[in-house]
């Protein structure tokens with residue numbers, strides 16, 4: 001059984017825990033590490049876990065909200081890091097305890113968890129996102145993408161759980177306080193997914209098995225919880241109680257699938 005939780009999600013930092021197994025035999029993956037070591041330690045404690053127990057850090061891309069704390073955490077606790085060559089070269093701090101390069105088109109395993117990476121349109125060197133599986137169920141995590149392609153939809157079909165970017169409301173972004181250059185970047189095809197496109201993506205998926213849908217990377221300036229939740233409900237044709245959001249300060253607590 002896969003379990004997962006978020007240490008926090010948004011433009012100030014992202015980190016998600018994915019784990020399998022029981023007690024001593026747990027495999028525990030930290031997907032992205034956009035928080036300081038102290039923050040990671042505190043946030044892990046709230047989830048009942050320690051940094052010593054992390055099996056691996058997997059990095060999606062080099063933006064600081066995903067990687068700023070990865071080097072220090074890896075060195076302090078001797079945690080190996082998995083990432084693409086492009087991401088590694090683009091990281092300011094890539095002096096990891098040890099490094100495993102991944103091919104963003106090929107599956108790989110970390111103990112009993114299978115990771116299925118796929119490339120996404122985003123303004124980073126070699127970004128990828130992942131589907132995690134223990135053989136029985138599948139968890140998709142898509143935090144940063146400018147738009148969705150048929151290839152991405154194919155990978156996200158028939159998931160048991162999906163963490164999906166609901167970054168911004170288009171009108172709030174375009175009428176908001178961001179400078180024009182940043183508006184263009186976020187809104188562009190290699191920027192971030194807005195509520196409407198998150199909703200449209202869900203409408204194209206086979207969601208027969210979907211038990212958990214959680215909106216992630218929700219902008220604190222260019223979105224509201226209500227808008228993001230409505231978009232997810234609209235995409236799935238479900239009640240508000242069936243969807244939830246990851247917050248910047250708390251993430252979300254343990255889910256099972």
Ligand SMILES: [Zn+2]
Nearest residue numbers: 061063122144
């Ligand atoms: Zn990014």
Ligand SMILES: [Zn+2]
Nearest residue numbers: 063065066144
């Ligand atoms: Zn990000």
